[in-house]
Every structure is written in structure tokens, then in C-alpha cells.
Amino acid sequence: MTTRRPKSLIAALLLSASTLTAGTADAQNGPALERLIRGSSEASPKLSVSAETRAANRYAIVIGNSDYSAIPDLPNALSDARIMAQFFESQGYEVKHHENITKRGFEGVLRRVLFDVDGDTEVVVFFAGHGFQIGSENYLVPVDANFDSVYDVPFEAVSLGSLVGIIGARARLQIVILDSCRDNPFAGQVALTQIGNELRETRTGFSSQAAPLNSMLVYSTAPGSVAYDGEGANSPFTGALFQEASSRPNDLVKDVFEGVRRRVYEETNGLQVPWDSSTLIEPASFGIGDSQLENIVVDGRGGGGTRGLVRIVVPSQSENVSTTEEPAANSAILDADFVPEAEIRFSIRDALDLSPVDQVTITEGPKSGRLVLMDESGFRRNVAGESIPGADVDKLLLINDSVQVPAVSLVDGNIDDGLVLSVNGDQRNIALHLTPDACDFEAGDHLDPDGMGVTRYANEIRPEFALAACEVAVLRDPAVGRFHYQLGRALTALRRYDEAAAAYERARDLNHARAWVALGNAELNKARITGGLTSGQASDEVLQLFARGVAEGDPYAFYALGRQFMRFGGNEELEIEGYDLMMRALEVGHTFAMNELGYFYLNKDAEYYDPERGLRYLRESALRGDIYGYNNMGLVYLRGLGGAKINHPAAFEMFTKAAEGGQPDAPFNLGVMYRDGFVSSGKDLRKSVDWFTEGLNRGDAYAGEEAAYLVSSGNVPGYDLFDAAVIGAKAAALRNHRAANRSREMIARFPRKTLDGGAQKLILELGGDVSVDGAFGPSSQSAMDEVLLKYNAGSAATDPVERIIQLAAISWKISPFRVDLY
CATH class of the missing domain: 3.40.50.1460 (Rossmann fold)
Incomplete structure (x- = not known):
């Protein structure tokens, strides 16, 4: 059998640096970021500034x-x-x-x-x-x-x-x-x-x-x-x-x-x-002046179709929402669409029975947005604290700001808010029930500059719900970029990667800022879809996509391009530029940047090795509830990285939090702890293999290799030798990976009966009709041929090793792992 190779933070996540791909030498003559933006053939110019107009x-x-x-x-x-x-x-x-x-x-x-x-x-x-x-x-x-x-x-x-x-x-x-x-x-x-x-x-x-x-x-x-x-x-x-x-x-x-x-x-x-x-290139003044001739129409959330409505609802006896410190009865309850703009129309006027001559003062606006009046030039005046005639109330717009709340925290899917008005001196409290679009609720992204801020991390997306909601949204409002982007997230979670890329391209064409990083990651992940982990080094094409995301102000792009420069820059200038991008991401609390900087300073073979500095970043990430920060701190406690004291209970707690959140490496690390007896209950090979197998299901060939090795020993309750062949073949089918190659070498030493029994189990898993007995005769061959025909997988391999890996590859094709979690 092959030698077991436990993961460590550095071995698993910090790869040796090499130079960037073609064109990187140009960075010596100027900032690499600017070079990449200029070199992007797909990137249309950003909005140009006209000195003839003022911003809206x-x-x-x-x-x-x-x-x-x-x-x-x-x-x-x-x-x-x-x-x-x-x-x-x-x-x-x-x-x-x-x-x-x-x-x-x-x-x-x-x-x-x-x-x-x-x-x-x-x-x-x-x-x-x-x-x-x-x-x-x-x-x-x-x-x-x-x-x-x-x-x-x-x-x-x-x-x-x-x-x-x-x-x-x-x-x-x-x-x-x-x-x-x-x-x-x-x-x-x-x-x-x-x-x-x-x-x-x-x-x-x-x-x-x-x-x-x-x-x-x-x-x-x-x-x-x-x-x-x-x-x-x-x-x-x-x-x-x-x-x-x-x-x-x-x-x-x-x-x-x-x-x-x-x-x-x-x-x-x-x-x-x-x-x-x-460096001002247009006239600027603190006052509005008279220079606003024509406003430039820019919708950072991807085009039209962003308007919603505010509607009157009949309050129930139990509802009593107030934005003041003392409880007060609501004069009205309004339902509003939680979209960038919601038209007030007649809702407030009718709910409060206003007349055109009533004086209405916006005493306290909604916490999740603001009320504005738009003048003839297009300038939107914030009316908080202002007194306006009742006749102007119908002209109000409710501008809903991105709230940045986890979708899972909204019990009924709504955001509760309110506002306080004074009508001719009398206070009126209005409750607002804000309803996000279902696509925003199911697939909104964290820190998305053009999103509504009801967010889910990739591991929190409910793929089928998200797909249904976002398909409806793009049909209803095809010019809204965020719906196409969020449809891409749903499709990615469903492993429909080509369709996801098409959705991201449409979002990019509609000026959705996050789409640039999504397209770069989609290209970068192509090798991962069936190949397991790769080095992650990006081509210039991908770097250009990341760079355009930086130009659009997307913190995920700060992180993505900074990571490439720091890991693969190959020279001090690019590493410094990458560090600066990472620090920009860190200023908005982006935990991915904290993890990356932790990796960077914990690499013993690197010039900048500084363990205390690296641990400072990783601790901060874990303190903020990041599942990758949990996994990294688990590794620190398990192996005493950076001089930290080994603490197995703390490591187990960190790995468990990470695994429960969907982190792809944490199952392997839990498997190691159960395998080596580093848990309070002692050594448990069954639980060890369960966790290693979960890691394999998340695309980790190392975990599959280790599970197959343990099961092949014949001492794991609940697993047999046929299972060892299946697990090893699935790990081997994750090509272009050292662990996959070792898995292939390992199963090649299994007895013929073990391989054939594993192949039969895979045929059953793929919907074939076969008896699992380890004797691969004509009936098994016929069942395999039917499976290959069903999945258009070509002719059957005759070598037992190649046959079982061929079937394992089909299983990955129909049940691929989530590349968006890496």
C-alpha cells in the first residue's frame, strides 16, 4: 500500500511560487494591475466623466x-x-x-x-x-x-x-x-x-x-x-x-x-x-449650483427593472412596530419590495388620509434605506428631517440600501423596518415590511457591490430553490445584472458549470461588478471540475478578469488578484502589489484576505516567513466566524504550527465548525484526528473513514486515498474490500493530482476480485442491474455496457483497473463536487 501523507496547512494550501504567465514582464515597467486592465480585450471602458454635467x-x-x-x-x-x-x-x-x-x-x-x-x-x-x-x-x-x-x-x-x-x-x-x-x-x-x-x-x-x-x-x-x-x-x-x-x-x-x-x-x-x-478632472463644488444640465444614467445593479412598489396592508391586532424608544401604535403598515427603488405612489397618502395642503415632516427615515424626492434634473434630494407638502408625498421614492444580513437570519424572509412622520405636528408611526426578491433571498452574495445584501455563502445556497427563483427573476427583468449573476451562483451550486458561465457573462455585459471575478473563477475552476485540487495559478486571461473586478471596486477581486500576485508573482514588485490589494480587502473585513496572509507568513520556505504575524491573521479570521479560518486554526492547534501549543480539543472544535459549514478540507482533518486517536473518545477507524469519505465527496483526493487505504486493511466496521476499491477508484478518477496517481497505484495492487466487486458496486450506484459478487462475467459486462450507453461514455475498458476508474469517472460526471467551495 502507499504511504499515508497527512495534510498540513503549508503542504495543502501554500504552493511553491513560480512566475506569472506570458506578458507579466511588462509589470516591471508599471503597475501590473494597470497592465492587466489595459490588456483585457473583453473589458469595455469604465464610465467616462463629462465635465458638462454633475453627478446625480x-x-x-x-x-x-x-x-x-x-x-x-x-x-x-x-x-x-x-x-x-x-x-x-x-x-x-x-x-x-x-x-x-x-x-x-x-x-x-x-x-x-x-x-x-x-x-x-x-x-x-x-x-x-x-x-x-x-x-x-x-x-x-x-x-x-x-x-x-x-x-x-x-x-x-x-x-x-x-x-x-x-x-x-x-x-x-x-x-x-x-x-x-x-x-x-x-x-x-x-x-x-x-x-x-x-x-x-x-x-x-x-x-x-x-x-x-x-x-x-x-x-x-x-x-x-x-x-x-x-x-x-x-x-x-x-x-x-x-x-x-x-x-x-x-x-x-x-x-x-x-x-x-x-x-x-x-x-x-x-x-x-x-x-x-x-487630480480632479472636472469642476467640483460642495454646492449643487446650476451646472447640472443632464445626469448620467448609471445603474450599478445592472440596468432597468429595479423599481418596486409600496403597498398598504391591514394591520393585525398584534402588530405594534415603532422606531421610537417608547412603544407606540402604528398609524399604518406598508409592504414594500426590497429592491433598489420602490415607488411610494399613493400608499402613504391613503394610509394617513393626507390632503395636498398637509405639511409632512420625515422625522425618522427607514434604517435600511432613505426617502428621496427627484427634481427635474434628476438629482435625488434626501428628505429626512424636511417638511414637504402632502401633494409631494406621492412623488417620494424609497431607496433601499444593501443591508448585508445573512438570509438564514430572516425567519420569515422579510426585513422589518419603519419610519416616523409628523403630519401638521402630530407624530405618525409607519411599519415597513420589506420583502426581498426570491432570487436575492436565495442567491445574494456576500460583499457584492451591486447586490441587495441579503447574503448566502456558497455552502448556504439551496441550489434548487435558488435556481427556480432566479430563473423567474431573469425572465421577468432580463436587464438586471444581479439576477443573472445570482442565477450563475445557483447553477454553479448545481454543478452546471457551462450554464453558470453563460449567466456570468450576461451579468458582466449588464455591468454587474462581481461578474468579473465569477468569470475568472469559472475559468480557473475548469481544471478542478474533474481534476480535484490544482495549483490555482491563473492565466493572463483570468488575471485580466480579476483586474477588471478590482477596477470596479469589488473586494473579492482585491483578494483574488492579490492572492495570485502573492503566491505566483515570482518577484518582489508583484508580491508587494499583491500585498497592497490584500490589505485593501482586509479594510472591509474580508476574511479570505486574512486567511491568505496567514498562509503567506506561515510558509517556512518563503522569504517572508513570520509565524507570529501569520497566526495573528488566522486568529482574526476564525474570530469572525469564517469556516476557512476555523479549519486553519484547527491545523494550528493540531500540529503546533508557527510555534503554537498543540491543543487537540481546540483543533477538534475548529475542524468540526469548519466541516459543518461546508469547508472542503476539514473532513480530512477530522478523519486524521479519529484515525490517530486525537479525540476524547479515542481511536475510531469507522468515524475516521466516514470523515475521509465525506472529504472525497467534496473533491479531496487525499481523503479518498486515505479512506481506501484504511478500508483495504479489512479492519474498518461497516466497510468491505469492495468499498475500498470504489473509494480508491473515485480518488484515482480525480486526475492531475498526486494523491489521485497514488490511489491508482494502490488499487492496481488490489486482487482482481476486489476490483471487480468494486466495479459492480459502481454499476449499481449508476443505475445498472447487477449482482455484487466479485465475479465480473457476461451479465456484469452487459450491465456496464448499458451504463456506458446511458451516459455516452464510450466503449468499456477491459483492464480491471481502467474499468473501475472509468465507472468512477462517470460517477463524478453525474455527481460532481462543489468547486465553488475551494
Whole structure:
């Protein structure tokens, strides 16, 4: 029999680096990402910017961080953020105002950008709080930051470079304003912030940083200098900004900031000079002005058909939903379609019996969206807090934001929300029951920039339900890209890979951002469909698809392309670029990136081996409930990777969580624990083989090889030698894999009767009529011929080894494993 080879984190998941495929040398002359985008023959240009028009949407992120847990507070930061939020609201921005935000909160803010912002949106970011530089990198500090380790920066601070990269990929225009650098709260501390192990000291102020295209970065002080908090309610910088912007909101921002610079210089007696970096290619002002001639129609969710309706329902006696702190009876209950836009029409008017002259104030909007009025130019005005005449209520649109909630958490499939209105001074509470489209509910994807945010990971999809729902959706709304993409997810879960690729192509043609990564993965997975695990190295064609996803602001693309560069780049420049993409994915809390960085730093044979750093990433992934993070931490505890202490109970717990979630490698690892007696109940070969067989069913040829080896010993209850042949043949049928080749060698040493009995079992499994006795005579041959004819599998092999592998290959064809789980 063959030698058993247990899996480890490095052996299974970290493959030796090699150079990228043809054309990669061009990356030496410029960023590889840009080269790949330019080289994509399928990628149509992104939306071009016209200086003749203004964006239809305005979006502001305002953050004030004052109450820090481990470093000095900033008394003025909250009041600075509040007056700027007030100003942006007065200019028609949809304002996301946050105070004392944590690192996880920052991740949530950046995730919201993915869903709320598209190519027809102007974005302004205002941050008041601590900031510092390490090397050439600038960081914003959440209120819960506490640097106890040199490895903490990615989990305790927010990279300015990642922030502007994420926003810049989604927005038409961005202006980032930083009233920071008031002191250095971590003076003298050192940290790792680059791909290598060079420790860098935290420094006061920000370093100079180039702005991405059509962006402006504004700093409250010059590079490396200190900004002052001020003695009044506001800092000198924010006070000057508010005064200048309020007095001339329709002036160009560059002129406004020239005035800010003069004011701050004079007020601080020349000690503080604001600084900016601009790549704006169109006029930009904080005010709406009169330059909006014609809005550009952009639907980031894939075309038309995104409208829904709001309907009145009769409340039952038991329903009592309120958005206020004290319970209050609802004046009305409305059903609404949870789609990007739902038309109010007459629902609120009729439900509240409004007259045209009634004054209606939107006291509190829905938590999962907002109410807007669209003017003649197409600009959508957020009406939260505004008073409008009853006659305008029918013109309201309910804009539903991507909510990012697990579908499995919605017990009845609905999202409960509400809003509070004041009608002529009297409060009215309205309950909203939001109903997602069935396709969104069954196949919505996690962190999908153009999705509705009712999400399922691949292992949570109910394939048949998803297929039925999404087929209905694409027939009803064929121009909506997200429905085609989600249909592709359902088809992938059903192993109908060619049809899935066609659905992804249609989604791409309808500008659905996630479709680029899906197409790249579909191409990359072709070798896996019948071949089991492969190295995963992508062709330039796939890299170009991933790169276009990066350009569209998709965090899964950040991860996918970053992974290719880090694993297979073959030179320092590409590895660094891959690391930067990974860090961008990490800024939105993408656990895949944490796992990949863990692999990277735990590779003993690599230049950047740093076990403590690698374990920091893996622990963070597992803490966030990622099934791959669970499996990786199980390996850490099982084998003492990176110097960690061996802990078998913890390993078993981690592997069990991973396996229950559908992780494809975890069954093998549980099989190892039962095989070697590392569980509390002691050695159990039956359970070991059960788990190894489950791993094989998930496409793991290593697991199949090990199960066949154990069963062939004849000491596993519930399994016989014919089962050993079947399991070994199925592992051998996963071609182009070392474990598959070893499985073939192993079953070639089995007795003829064992092979023939296994072939008979496979014939039965495939629907044939045969007796399983190990004597492969004319009746068995006839049954096999019928099976081959049924599945159009050619003529029967005569060699016993080739015959059983031929039948095993048919079993994979009709019951393939889920490649989307790898």
C-alpha cells in the first residue's frame, strides 16, 4: 500500500511560487494591475466623466473620533464632525455621520461605500480624529485602537491609501478631508506595515500621498506637521472650512480650500498650513449650483427593472412596530419590495388620509434605506428631517440600501423596518415590511457591490430553490445584472458549470461588478471540475478578469488578484502589489484576505516567513466566524504550527465548525484526528473513514486515498474490500493530482476480485442491474455496457483497473463536487 501523507496547512494550501504567465514582464515597467486592465480585450471602458454635467448622487461620510480608549481624547473632534455633517446635509448630500467609531465600525463604513456608491456619485469624506504615518503610509485611528504588538496595525488602524482606493473605484469623484495629525498618540512605537519584516516607527503627521484619478485629498496641515485642536468649540481648520464653504458653497473646491489655507495660516500665526493633492478632472463644488444640465444614467445593479412598489396592508391586532424608544401604535403598515427603488405612489397618502395642503415632516427615515424626492434634473434630494407638502408625498421614492444580513437570519424572509412622520405636528408611526426578491433571498452574495445584501455563502445556497427563483427573476427583468449573476451562483451550486458561465457573462455585459471575478473563477475552476485540487495559478486571461473586478471596486477581486500576485508573482514588485490589494480587502473585513496572509507568513520556505504575524491573521479570521479560518486554526492547534501549543480539543472544535459549514478540507482533518486517536473518545477507524469519505465527496483526493487505504486493511466496521476499491477508484478518477496517481497505484495492487466487486458496486450506484459478487462475467459486462450507453461514455475498458476508474469517472460526471467551495 502507499504511504499515508497527512495534510498540513503549508503542504495543502501554500504552493511553491513560480512566475506569472506570458506578458507579466511588462509589470516591471508599471503597475501590473494597470497592465492587466489595459490588456483585457473583453473589458469595455469604465464610465467616462463629462465635465458638462454633475453627478446625480451626493454622498458624505463624516466621522468624529474623540473618546479614545487607550490614547488621549480629542475634545473638538465631535463638534467638528457635527458642523460639517450639518453643512453637507444642507447641500443635499446623503450624510453618513458617525461618532467615536471603532475599527470594526470603520470596516462597516467602507463596506457601505461598496453598496451605496456608484459611478454617478460624488463622495466627500470628512474625518476628525487621531492620525499618524508609518513609513510612507498614513493611518486613521479608531477609538478602540491599542497597539500592543508590532503586528496590530492592520487590525487597529485604517490605511488612508486603502480608503481612497476603495472609494475611488466606486465613485465618480471623491474629496477626502482630514482634520487630523493633532499629535502622535503612539510616539516611539514601531510596527510592521509592509510586506517584509522591517519595523517602522510611527511618526507625527501625514506623509504626502498622491490622489487617485478625479480625487482631492485635503490635509489640515502640511506633511509631517502638527494640526492644532484649538481653544474654541472647533479646530482652526474645521472652523475655517465651515466658514469658507458655507459662505460660497458653489465655488470650486480648490478656491474654497485656498481661502481655508489663508484663514488657518493667519489664525495660527503661520504655525499650521493646510495642504492638498488633487487630480480632479472636472469642476467640483460642495454646492449643487446650476451646472447640472443632464445626469448620467448609471445603474450599478445592472440596468432597468429595479423599481418596486409600496403597498398598504391591514394591520393585525398584534402588530405594534415603532422606531421610537417608547412603544407606540402604528398609524399604518406598508409592504414594500426590497429592491433598489420602490415607488411610494399613493400608499402613504391613503394610509394617513393626507390632503395636498398637509405639511409632512420625515422625522425618522427607514434604517435600511432613505426617502428621496427627484427634481427635474434628476438629482435625488434626501428628505429626512424636511417638511414637504402632502401633494409631494406621492412623488417620494424609497431607496433601499444593501443591508448585508445573512438570509438564514430572516425567519420569515422579510426585513422589518419603519419610519416616523409628523403630519401638521402630530407624530405618525409607519411599519415597513420589506420583502426581498426570491432570487436575492436565495442567491445574494456576500460583499457584492451591486447586490441587495441579503447574503448566502456558497455552502448556504439551496441550489434548487435558488435556481427556480432566479430563473423567474431573469425572465421577468432580463436587464438586471444581479439576477443573472445570482442565477450563475445557483447553477454553479448545481454543478452546471457551462450554464453558470453563460449567466456570468450576461451579468458582466449588464455591468454587474462581481461578474468579473465569477468569470475568472469559472475559468480557473475548469481544471478542478474533474481534476480535484490544482495549483490555482491563473492565466493572463483570468488575471485580466480579476483586474477588471478590482477596477470596479469589488473586494473579492482585491483578494483574488492579490492572492495570485502573492503566491505566483515570482518577484518582489508583484508580491508587494499583491500585498497592497490584500490589505485593501482586509479594510472591509474580508476574511479570505486574512486567511491568505496567514498562509503567506506561515510558509517556512518563503522569504517572508513570520509565524507570529501569520497566526495573528488566522486568529482574526476564525474570530469572525469564517469556516476557512476555523479549519486553519484547527491545523494550528493540531500540529503546533508557527510555534503554537498543540491543543487537540481546540483543533477538534475548529475542524468540526469548519466541516459543518461546508469547508472542503476539514473532513480530512477530522478523519486524521479519529484515525490517530486525537479525540476524547479515542481511536475510531469507522468515524475516521466516514470523515475521509465525506472529504472525497467534496473533491479531496487525499481523503479518498486515505479512506481506501484504511478500508483495504479489512479492519474498518461497516466497510468491505469492495468499498475500498470504489473509494480508491473515485480518488484515482480525480486526475492531475498526486494523491489521485497514488490511489491508482494502490488499487492496481488490489486482487482482481476486489476490483471487480468494486466495479459492480459502481454499476449499481449508476443505475445498472447487477449482482455484487466479485465475479465480473457476461451479465456484469452487459450491465456496464448499458451504463456506458446511458451516459455516452464510450466503449468499456477491459483492464480491471481502467474499468473501475472509468465507472468512477462517470460517477463524478453525474455527481460532481462543489468547486465553488475551494
